[in-house]
Amino acid sequence: MMPLPERQRSAPVEFEMDDRAARAALAHHWAASNANAFEAEHKIYSEDAVLDYPQSGERIRGRRAIQESRQVQPNEKHFAVQRIVGSGDLWVTEFVLTYDGKPSYVVSIMEFRNDLVVHETQYFADPFMPGPSRAHLVEPIHK
DSSP states (O other): OOOOOHHHHSSOOOOOOOHHHHHHHHHHHHHHHHTTOHHHHGGGEEEEEEEEETTTTEEEESHHHHHHHHHSOOSOEEEEEEEEEEETTEEEEEEEEEETTEEEEEEEEEEEETTEEEEEEEEEEOOOOOOGGGGGGOOOOOO
C-alpha cells in the first residue's frame, strides 16, 4: 500500500455525529435535566450555544448562561420525554415539562455542530379544554 502524501495525511477531517450518538447524547441530556444534574445536563451545549424562547422573546447566549438560567429557576420541575426524532445535525424532542404540578407541552429543536448543540429553540404550549364541536370525532389521550 502506498503512503499518502504529507498534505493528505495532515488535512483536518470533520466528522458528523452519527445518529445513535446524537440520540444517546439527547437521552442523557433529558435524563440529567429531569434529575437537576446541571453539569451533566449542559455538557451537550457548545461554549457559544444560543437558546431561544420565542414565546417570551428571550435569547440566552453561552453554555454557562444557559446553565445558570436553569439553576436559578425556582420551580420544581419534571421532564417526560415523549419522543426524539431527527438525523444528522438537526434533532427534535417532544416532552411534557411539569412545573410545580402544571404541565406544559414542549418542543425542543436542537442544531448540532461538532457533536455539540450550537442552537436550541424551545416552544411551550399550555393545555387547553377540548372544543365541544369536535367531541364526536376525538378520543382522549391519557399519558
